[in-house]
Amino acid sequence: MTELSDSTVPVRGDRWRPSNPLLENVIQKYIDEARREACDTTGNIGTITGGGLVLVGFGIIVAIGTGNPLAAIFAMIVLALAGLAWMGVNAPPLRLDPLQILEPMGGPGNLPAGYLVHPLAWKAGMPEYLRGVPERRLRIAVDLCRKHPGAVTDLLRMVERSERWVAEQQPGKDFSPAGRDAEIARFAKRLIEHQVRNVPVGTR
Template identity: 45%
Template sequence: MSQVAPRRVPARADAWRPQDEVLNGLIHKCIEQAYRRNAETGSMAAFFGGVIVLIILGVIMSTGTGNPLLAIVVVVLLAGSGLMYAGMNAPAPKVDPIRILDVLGGPGNLPAGYLVYPAAWRAGMPEFLNKVSDRQVAVAARLCREHPGSVADLIRLVATAEQHAHEHAYGRSVTEGDIYRYAHRATVEWARLAPAPMMAAH
């Protein structure tokens, strides 16, 4: 059974990407901290678990052999071997991507332009868009630069535009262009009424 290829970062025809250095830096920092925190948590859990096992083993050996010194030597040797094995075979830390940007409200709370920002796609964006169709993502990517709301706002708008296009198709097939036209009109009006986004100048 073939696996579905992971969705790639959508690209705009003008190759635009958001240039808000502060927010970009925060996203990268969140990614870095998430992996570091996960690695530290896993390492400490394994370390303390190993220490408890070795202490129990040492007590059993000391009681059984009547030789505490021998028990200590064996425990030290096992501890050294265990640490070496753990260091060489430790699995890559697993991070829940959708939680990486929790401090920023999650990937859906990012400004709409971050739909096309690669780092956001390493911080939960694919998971956030898991139930969104490729066509909706493509339309959203075309609109994300001018849309004044969040990624979640933009996706909802595109989904509504697609539904509206179907309702007025009158038997025709709905195309990406149809959805874009409806969504673009709404975006222009929204942008006219809403405050200009900070990254619009970039």
């Protein structure tokens, strides 16, 4: 049975998750780049550089004016510590939009369907992408993601289509929530089998 949580990666009943080292290296690269860019946009690097130049100039003036280099160094250290403390208190929070991390790849929804259950995808905007997706739809999608030949967004749309079909046609005799879920999954599996049969061998 699929395990779902609001804050953790979904876990399939068979514990399967995809493995594609090349793709995962690319995802990790984008995660690292996004974090670096978020740090750079706080302006701290420029502030520290400018402040350092000011302190050096101030130290030179103090050293010349007092004739005491040690006093100048001490004054620079005190001012530097005070400046760093002020920056620590007033620095803006990191502005990292998870949905932008994989934007060069088309976003989290463009990942292969199996990455619905991969931890790296969940560090790269997948939770934000899935926000608003009903729990039943997500649960069924997780159960089907291993066999689906398309992307995450294609899988979710297919499950949604299956939900509508079951709601309209009302197949079977079990009209309980569990029975409806089973019918949705059954219809979705047929759609996947049809897609797999029609996907060219070289693209699987």
